[in-house]
Amino acid sequence: MAPDDHTSALSGAGLIEDQQDRGYGHVLPLIEGDKSYSQVTEEVFSTTERMPPLKWWLALSVSLSLLLLGVWAITQTVTRGIGTWGLNRTVGWAFDITNFVFWVGIGHAGTLISAILFLFRQRWRTSINRAAEAMTIFAVMCAGMFPIIHMGRPWLAFWATPYPNTRGPLWVNFKSPLLWDVFAISTYFIISLTFWYLGMVPDLATMRDRARSKLRKAVFSVFSLGWNGSNRTWSRYETVYMLLAGLSTPLVISVHTIVSMDFATSVIPGWHATIFPPYFVAGAVFSGFAMVLTLMIIARKVMDLEEYITLRHLEAMTKVIIATGMIVGMAYGTEFFMAWYSGNSFERYVFINRALGPFKWAYWSMVSCNVIIPQLFWIRRVRTTPWMIFILSIFVNIGMWFERFVIIVTSLHRDYLPSSWAMYSPTFIEVAIFLGSFGLFFTCFLIFTRLLPVIAASEVKGVLKHGEH
């Protein structure tokens, strides 16, 4: 057995019959091109071993530029003050927390794909889970940045963590949803990172084995944790992976539930709603899958991975999108119904104002992008045409950003006392920080694609139709 082939003995292979074998004729193949194990190894790992092509450099320069713009804007914010943003005495959060919730939502697909779909034995996840998990980690990094920089005194952000200090009884406020956020987001980040890393260990071992330079070998030796491909190793690995998947599963629910409580536990009409936790979780899965689609469609094209990330994967994800999109749409309707049914005039006003007030353009953009446009996925041709999926996924990304903007800004700008009603418009600094977060995300992602295997080769090998190598 060639040293680079010892990762092929994935115990899960063959446990569950591929649905394609059960006679669902229309189901597309998971991996195309009739690959052999060595072919998979070569194709997945060789990209990490050669100089990146020009188009990669171009993409990196664009995203690095955005990142630099964001760094400049954050520097402005930190050195001059939150005054550089468009916020005011009435609207205390806008782009900052919108972006935070947006990125946390994006980060949701990774865990869902890697943990829940793993537990449900959804084998189509194998080609996309590595990239989706990476996406999660980078998205959570982007998200985590916003609660820190939105603070008036971000250099004191560590006060929001419960650490032993000399201030006597002065600690953190366990009643505050913002504190719950600190725990939820940091837990999520740590678990996601661990999960991602552990899932990569067999592939890291392959990289170690393929390494030519001493340094590369040394580095990957450390990170592959002495993987030797033995049955014992595989068995341990499988157990840990399963346990971690079980551990991550509640996080998929908890993180966005807690994020939604930032709003749900307040007294502000439009925020104070018990529907928020499920509504936010569905929305997060919705936006997360949209972002995975956006990224995967680009990646499979740019990195020639069309045979690994097949239409089968794309179609499966569009189905998740249409399901969650309808949950989200129903939540929108329920909110309106409850506003009317509660008889609470403040609540009613907020929703009338959402649909007909000065921010109605944001509201209707949200409804169009999240509820109406995804309905096109009912058409099979749309579901299986990558460029159409790509466009629709962009719409969902936009719509979900607007959803958070609508919830935050339209609820705040006209709340209880009409005397304090005010408008909000972002400044260039705020937009620049938002763009900067995309810069950070894509920079990280691009570096990831060249440094580590984008496809979980060890898992893909388990779903190859023919076990010959």
Place this chain on the structure above:
Amino acid sequence: MHVWKSLGERRGLIKKTKAEFGEELPVGESVRQITRRDFFRFSGLGFAAGLAISCKSKAVEKALPYLNAQEGLTPGVAEWYATTCQGCSAGCGALVRSRDGRPVKLEGNPDHPLNRGGLCAIGQAQTRGLYDSARLKQPRMLGRDCGWNALDADLAARFTAIKARGGKVRVLGGTLLSPTLKGAIQGFLGEFRDGKFVAYDALSCAAIPAAYERTHGTKVLPHYRLEEADFLLGIEADFLGTWIDPAGFTRAYASRRGPDNPRPMSKHVQAESGMSLTGSNADERIRLAPSEVVPLLECLAAALGSGTPGENLRNDLRIKATALAHDLIQHRGAGLVVCGVNDLYAQILTARINHLLGNDGHTVDLTRPSLQKQGDDRALAGLIKEMGEGQVDAMIVVGANPSYDLPAGFSIAFGKVPLRVSLALTADETAIACTHLAPEHHWLEAWSDAEAVAGTLSLVQPLTNPLFQTRNALESFLAWGGRPASSLDQIREHWRKDVFPRQRVVADFEAFWAAALQRGHVQLEGGSSAPAYREDAKASLRERITPKPAAYELLLMAKVGLGDGRHAFNPWLQELPDPITKMTWDNYLSLSPAAAKGLGFEQGDVAALRPEGQPELMLPVVVQPGQDDRTLAVALGYGRKEGGPKEWKAVGGNVYPWRSLAGGFLTAGPGALQIRRTGARAELAATQDHHSLEGRELVREMALAPYLRDPASARPHEQPGPSTYADHPHGKHRWAMVIDLNKCTGCSGCVVGCQVENNIPVVGREEVARKREMHWLRIDRYYEGSEAEPKVFHQPMMCQQCDNAPCENVCPVLATVHSEEGLNQQVYNRCVGTRYCANNCPYKVRRFNWWEYPHNGEIERLALNPDVTVRSRGVMEKCSFCVQRLMAAKIQAKNGGCELKDGEAQPACMQSCPAQAIVFGDVQDPGSQISHAMRDPKRFLVLGELGIGPAVSYLTKIRNAEPVESKGSHHGA
């Protein structure tokens, strides 16, 4: 008895929080307990005091502010001195808090008979005028800085020359309240063969004394006694906001606005063209054009049996006037008609109506007349003519800025006077046109006295050594008159000779002086005899000016914050939202909604306005509900260009030149008015953009009659919702506040008082436009009803110190916590600035430090209150119920070895409220005023249904009007 508040507590699971600061009050203890920290604190304050004192230029005078209180003076502990506010010519009694030799806060003197503890916004903002780096720092001669000796020598030579040739010398002043100063000016002028003192007021009331000269043969401004009026008709007189004596009038007015008082609630009808603060408080408002004032008065007089009604009066106004006359007759001797139009005929009619109604001697006091407006517009016109003809050899301007606030003819004539002397504090429009500048002290640095109403005398005492090389105006005139003396000696001399003999209570002058100085004022007995009515109605009719009919008429009004414009460089006042429009930092053209529609304007459009013979002025349009449809209203007092800080951009446009003296009195010129659209838009810096209540029961209102039938019907019915959390444990005190919406007029004195007390930064026009004003206390103003004739509500809104505060449980770092005294405390040091608390505040009263707000220069910084932290960038702040004042009161009580008494702890807003609309105190003291107010059936909570338990509550506004519709009450009427 141990009261348990939860089962957990009863079972001993929840230990009572140990009161961290409950017992030991660290400040103000005796010296032996001073810790190292205290030592540094006091050293720091000593340094600040040193900074203030080190600005002095001459030897220490015997009379320093510490005159009576040198013993027992503790650094860091405030001293209070009684003085007389000189912010305008109303002469309210003031108490000044001095910290280590520098005045930091002005408050109304509760003993003063005119204002009784209230102080208006302008008065509250006076310290900023003292600590103003734009002030003249030394005398100036022909454009060059010089010393006082040089200036005096030069002036002496010039005066001698004038004396020698028998030339004319004129002193032009604003209303000077000081009898001693007026005596000194007369003494100085007496040296010349032709020396005359002329007074004028930028906001002139000169037609009133002129009218009383015609009707009663005595040229006085009556002292209107609003507290005696059961029925009050105001015609174009903004007596609660800007007219004559706003703080005093507000006090008197509010004393009759309670529906539960032993004396019946007064009825207030206001007839006006613009929407004034006074009109917004009226029980009934009548809209009319400025040209309809005289016909309305004629109609009233005719209904009372004098003269014939004019022809040109609208029918609806005629009906209203007849009804008004009927009401006035009903309240014979207890009614009052005041008119604010500076027109002789209108004032003659007003005087006649008051006479016919038997109000003279009751609500119109002519025996102890007001001296708050001493301007004489006819004398002024004569002076301008004289100057224009080149007859005047020397002119001294004191306490006035005529180049700015008089018609353009003045400046031309002024240039023809060879010797022009200004005593202004800053290089204002007049001063820069003068040859000699002899800057006087700010009144907080000077000895002076004041007689605001005949027989009510008060003293002005210096609170600090002069910051710059300035000189008391009194001393300047004494020096130029050749009898140099110290101002203190001169005032004591005057009081010994003229004031002391007019009283019989104290036999010894020194005791009398000490008592007057301590109390701030003396009340003298007696007055002139009541003049008899002796009008020649035919002669009066000759004064009638029939205005040319025009589609639009101009109303030049004054605004509450800016008054006549003399404090236009005071940022506190510029940033004070106008009580009606809620605009800051701008002058604008007010149009009624119908007029705006007719002329094609929307709020924020720029209009070009041009009265006949005047240059065009660009002004943004503000649509003002309730304004008369033919009236175009613009505020005076804006567009000051000279005398401010270097970087100051002119705020608004100056419309003073649009007035004319042609009719003998300062009024808007009679010429035609042109208005056109420019197509441009202006960004208006308003603190409130939305004016409707949206049908929400945030303020409650009820008519008087159903209330009197059943006061309990005012009680709100809704119940606050339940709370997730247990009640907070309360300690010795539990503070609460009740604001009586019947008394609150919306005058905004409290807003500035709060700003000064709590070191609240001024953020500037752009930031206000971005809705980032920092005021902890704001006054929400709502309109209800039609746009043409809306009802107005004023509602002071500050942190409601909720018991279950929504802000508290969302802060991740516990930077806002509940005190055992019921306060919602903001811990600036701990705040990381997430702004979640502000988002979750239903009242939106929390204010975030968006920037590091500069506290200006070294001198301006002296106005800061050393008791209150200056907040840094990135932290949240809000009303604290003036916790520093509560602490000070508690410390004082503790040092005195007694319990804190009701009324000793007062937040700044409550103390300065001219209407005494705010009741504050400890609800755990069953005998306290607040406990009494808490039982008032009119009491309601704003958003009480949220179950957040606000500690601030309001009393339902009762309108003395027909119960057409009532809001938020359930009386079934």
